[in-house]
Each structure stands twice: as C-alpha cells, then as structure tokens.
Amino acid sequence: MRNCREITALVSQGLDRKLSFGERIAVNLHVMICSRCRNFQNQSWFLRKAAQRYTESLQNRLSKKSPND
Amino acid sequence: MVLSIDANSTHDPLTEPVLAEHRPVLFRYALLQLRDYDLADDLVQETLLAAWQSLANFEGKAQLRTWLIGILKHKIADHWRRSAREVYTSDFELVDGEDGEVDEEAFFTCNGHWNGGPTTWNDPEAALKQQEFWAIYEICHNNLPPKMARVFMLRELVGLEALEVCQETGLSETNYWVTMHRARLRLRECLEIRWFNRIKQEKSDA
Numbered sequence: 001m002r003n004c005r006e007i008t009a010l011v012s013q014g015l016d017r018k019l020s021f022g023e024r025i026a027v028n029l030h031v032m033i034c035s036r037c038r039n040f041q042n043q044s045w046f047l048r049k050a051a052q053r054y055t056e057s058l059q060n061r062l063s064k065k066s067p068n069d
Numbered sequence: 070m071v072l073s074i075d076a077n078s079t080h081d082p083l084t085e086p087v088l089a090e091h092r093p094v095l096f097r098y099a100l101l102q103l104r105d106y107d108l109a110d111d112l113v114q115e116t117l118l119a120a121w122q123s124l125a126n127f128e129g130k131a132q133l134r135t136w137l138i139g140i141l142k143h144k145i146a147d148h149w150r151r152s153a154r155e156v157y158t159s160d161f162e163l164v165d166g167e168d169g170e171v172d173e174e175a176f177f178t179c180n181g182h183w184n185g186g187p188t189t190w191n192d193p194e195a196a197l198k199q200q201e202f203w204a205i206y207e208i209c210h211n212n213l214p215p216k217m218a219r220v221f222m223l224r225e226l227v228g229l230e231a232l233e234v235c236q237e238t239g240l241s242e243t244n245y246w247v248t249m250h251r252a253r254l255r256l257r258e259c260l261e262i263r264w265f266n267r268i269k270q271e272k273s274d275a
C-alpha cells in the first residue's frame with residue numbers, strides 16, 4: 001500500500017505523464033478513502049488552471065495599458 | 070517514467086507557419102519576464118525573423134522550440150544589457166538552498182502521512198474571478214525558492230512540455246518531478262493559508 005506522500009507524488013506526475021495502469025488504480029483507490037489526497041488532487045488541477053488564467057489575464061492587463069504609463 | 074514529447078516539427082519542412090506556431094509560447098515566455106506587452110511582442114517578432122533568416126543554422130539537432138527559445142533568451146538578455154537594468158539573474162544558474170529535503174519532510178510525517186494537509190477549499194472557481202486572489206497568487210508564487218518558481222513558471226505559465234523544461238533548466242527527470250511536486254505542495258499550502266482559510270473565516274464571522 002502506498003502512503004499519502006507517495007500517492008501525492010504520483011498525482012503530481014500524473015499532470016505531466018500518463019500514469020501506468022497500476023499507478024492509476026492505486027491513486028484512484030487511495031483518493032476514494034483519503035480526503036486530504038483527494039483535496040490535493042483537486043487543488044493540483046486547480047493550480048494548473050489558475051496558472052493559465054493568470055497568464056491570460058496578465059496578457060490582457062498589459063495589452064490594455066496605455067503606452068505612456 | 071519516460072517523458073515523451075510530441076515533436077513532429079523537426080521533420081516538417083520549416084516554413085513560416087511552422088515557426089509561427091510557437092509564437093504564443095514564446096510570447097508568454099517573454100512577457101512573464103519583461104512584463105511589457107509591446108516589448109515582448111517586438112522581441113518575439115525579432116526572434117522569429119532571426120530564426121527565419123538563419124534556418125540554415127538549425128540542423129534539427131535541437132527541438133525547434135528549444136532553439137527558438139534560445140534565440141529569444143539572447144534577445145531578452147540583450148535588452149537588459151542595453152537598458153542597463155539590474156542584470157536579470159540568468160535563470161538557469163539559480164541554485165536553491167539545501168532546504169529542499171527538509172521542506173518536503175515538513176508536509177508529511179515520517180511514515181508518509183500528511184502533517185496537517187489539504188483541507189477542502191470553498192468554491193475555488195469563484196476565487197479566479199477576484200482581483201485580490203491574484204495578488205495572493207503572485208505572492209505565493211514569489212515565495213517559492215527561485216529555481217522552483219522558475220521550473221513551475223516554465224511548465225504551468227509558459228506552457229512548455231515537461232521535457233523542454235528539463236532541457237531549459239538542466240534538471241534531470243527525477244529532479245523535475247520532485248521540484249514540481251514541491252512547488253505544488255507549497256503553492257497549495259500558501260493559497261490555503263492566505264486565501265481559502267481567510268474566506269472560511271470571514272464566512273463564519275459574518
């Protein structure tokens with residue numbers, strides 16, 4: 001059985017590579033019973049979304065600035 | 070654990086449209102460092118032009134995008150030199166302290182259980198719409214150790230592939246996983262403390 005530390009490491013990696021079948025099963029079973037790791041998983045996805053949103057809004061903000069300020 | 074990359078571009082004939090495909094990534098890369106829309110736009114333009122003129126030098130050894138970023142990096146460095154601003158700490162040499170290991174230990178107990186750990190956030194979607202949230206987001210990002218912040222930025226804000234980030238920063242694959250994971254642990258904790266817990270507090274006070 002993998003512990004929370006190992007599961008969250010896999011959750012992070014899952015954002016950048018396809019996890020193996022065994023890894024996916026391990027993560028899915030674990031987050032069913034562990035709310036903290038489930039939160040971590042949701043929040044990691046949220047962080048990705050927030051980063052994209054941040055960059056978009058930075059582009060908007062800077063493009064609207066008047067040239068003289 | 071193998072990082073793969075959808076790099077078909079090196080086999081395509083290098084045409085202007087093929088170069089232009091990389092424009093959005095190059096632009097985000099420049100903008101996040103320069104914080105100046107027009108300047109970023111100019112430098113990306115110059116980069117694509119320079120690339121177009123020296124396509125002969127591109128032998129397909131490097132990934133096309135890695136090569137383009139290399140050119141852009143020089144343009145940005147030139148800009149800093151010309152404008153005599155404080156020299157932009159040339160990124161990739163940044164070394165973080167030895168606190169890394171200690172750092173991750175703090176999040177977990179010795180048998181791998183959470184030490185504290187993530188609570189449930191209240192309506193994260195709503196946070197994305199609030200100006201104050203983004204101020205906190207910036208603070209939390211800037212609180213990361215420099216190299217960690219850079220790795221996270223290249224992957225999540227610029228949108229490079231994991232493998233490209235490794236090439237850019239000289240990180241091994243293993244160190245990349247560890248670095249990104251720690252960045253997420255830290256960012257999430259910072260946002261939880263500075264934003265989501267406060268929102269909860271305000272709700273219960275109201």
Ligand SMILES: [Zn+2]
Nearest residue numbers: 004034036037
């Ligand atoms: Zn867990």
